[in-house]
Amino acid sequence: MIKIAFCDDDMEVLHQMNELLDRYRVERNEDITYAAFQSPFELLTEIEKGIRPDILFLDVVMPGQNGMDVAKEIRQYDANMKIIFLTSSPEFAVESYSVGAYFYQLKPIWEESFFRLMDSVLAECEKKKKNSLILRSKDGITRIDLQQLEYCEVLGRKLLFHLENGAVLESAGSLDDLAGQLIQYSNFFRPHRSFLVNMEYIQNISSRSIKMVNDAEIPIPHGKCSEIKNTYMEYAFNGEQAVL
DSSP states (O other), X not given: OEEEEEXXXXXXXXXXXXXXXXXXXXXXXXXXXXXXESSHHHHHHHHHTTOOOSEEEEESOOXXXXXXXXXXXXXXXXXXXXXXXXXXXXXXXXHHGGGTOSEEEXXXXXXXXXXXXXXXXXXXXXXXXXXXXXXXXXXXXXXXXXXXXXXXXXXXXXXXEEETTSOEEEEEOOHHHHHHHTTTSTTEEXXXXXXXXXXXXXXXXXXXXXXXXXXXXXXXXXXXXXXXXXXXXXXXXXXXXXXX
């Protein structure tokens, strides 16, 4: 099920969005659910509780806190949410790219263009969900884009997920279970019982360790170096990367 939220201080716009989504859900036979928020405070309160809509329609100009500031705050919790700005003016269009906006929708919103936008963003959501991982962390429920996961390590009874942007997310769980779930992805392998590595982020493999692009070093167990190098070289060849 796809979760959608829309936030606008104009009740007329909220009513229109509700009607458009109702018609879209019925005509496209889509399994979607949606919630309306009249203030940024209400929206951010729910997100801080761990609620994670897949798609957010967000008004740019609202009293108290504008949509751009709200989007920046949301990005601290969720890098994958599809944010679509709603506005009567194109003046914030360039700034919208700084928060990774999916689209910038000018008002008034017409049904035909709205349906095309929904078709596009839902297709993107489905594609992302096939390449993502949902985990429970101290910040709530978080969806990780597997392309952004550099490596995962076990520390005590916790799993630490190291992301491309430098963030480290902590979750309970078993590395055995995680490795089993990610076995279908050829870029992940387990060189050490305490580490699961995304080979896209390997910078160097020596006799003692794997150096990642963020300079982290993953220890190589004794006698495993040749096997690990062969695994990486096979992945590189299959990915049609240049190898000398």
